[in-house]
Amino acid sequence: MDAAPDDEQPGCILLDVRIPGLSGPDLQSRLIESGSTLPIIFLTGHADTPTTVRAIKAGAEDFLTKPISSEQLIDAIERALARQHAARAQRGRLESFRGHLATLTQRERQVFDLIVRGRINKQIAHELGTTERTVKAHRHQVMEKMQVHSLAELVSIAERLGMLDTNGR
Template identity: 60%
Template sequence: MTGAPVIHIVDDDASFRAAISRVLKVSGFEIADYESAISFLRGIETAKPGCILLDVNMPSFDGLQLQEELAKLSHGWPIVFMTGRGDVPTSVRAIKAGAEDFLLKPVSKETLLDAIRRALAGFEATKQQQDQINSLRSLIATLTPRESEVFALMVRGKMNKQIAFQLGTSERTIKAHRHMVMEKLQVHSFAEAVSIAEKTGLLAPSAARGVENP
C-alpha cells in the first residue's frame, strides 16, 4: 500500500471519533471519519483504500449491516469493530463475516494499533496475491482458443499423443502448441505451468498428475 495507510472511522460518537483520530494521526495514519454508515457508503467510491474502524451500534444502519452491504459490493477493505456494548453472538457474527478483529471500548492504544496493523498487513498480503493472480490471468488471455485447450489438457497430465487424439490433430502440432503455451505463459517447466493453472483456479491442486512430456 503506497503512502500513509488510511483509517476510516465510522462511529456516531463525535467525541470518540475525535479522540481516536488524534491517537492514530500521531501514530502516522491518515484519517477519514464518518458520523454514520450511510455517510461512509456515500463517499466510498472516492475514498482511499485502508482499514475500517467500525462501531457496531449506530442508529438506522448499524455496523453489522454496513459489513453486509460492503460484502455485497465485494468491498475487501479490512474491518476492525469497536463497541461499548459487545456480546459474544455479535462478535462471532462479525468475525465469521470476515471482520479482522472485535474490540471493546475503552481500548488501549497498543491494542488498537496492533489490531489495525494486523488488519493492514493482511490486506496488503491479499492484495499482492490478487495482483499476481490478475497478472497470470492476463498471460492466459494471450493464448489462442486451441492453445487454451492444449494448456487445459497438458496441466492435467495428458501426454502429447493423448491431447492430439482428443483434439483430432497431429502430435507434432500439439508439440508446437505446447511450446507456444510455455512461451506465452513465460514459464520454463511443466511444474510452473501447473502452478499457474492452480493459482488462477483453472486446476484443482490434486488434478495434475505430474506428466511433463509424453
C-alpha cells in the same frame, strides 16, 4: 452510504458495534454488498458473543473490546493493512494470469487444458488429431505466453484460477 469506499488505496474501516441509526454489523453487510473489500475492525464497549460471531463470520478482520491500549489498536490496524496488501497482491497475480491466458489461441488453450490435467504430448496429439511435433510447438508457445518455466508452475496457475477440480482434473 452513497458509494463504496475506495479499495485501491491502503486502508481499513474501524466500526463500533453501536452506531446511531444503523448497527456496525448492518453497515458491514452493506459495505460487503457494495463490493468493498476493505478490512473492517470492530471496536466496542458492548461485546456479546452472537454479535462477535456474526461480524467475524461476515469477514471482520478483528473484534476489539474497549478499553484497549493504543498499541493494541495500532497492532490490529497494521495486521489489517498487511492482510489487505497481501490480498491485493494476490488479486494482481490472478489478473496477470488471466491476462496471459487470454493471449492463448484456441488450440493453445486446448493444449494448456490437457497439459495441466497430466496428459503427455502423445495423448494430446491423439486427442486433438494432430502430431506430437505440433503439440510440442503449441506447448512451447503456451509456456512462453504464460511466462512459466515448468509444468508445475503451469499447473499452479490453473489451480489458482480454479480451472482444476480437487483431483487435479
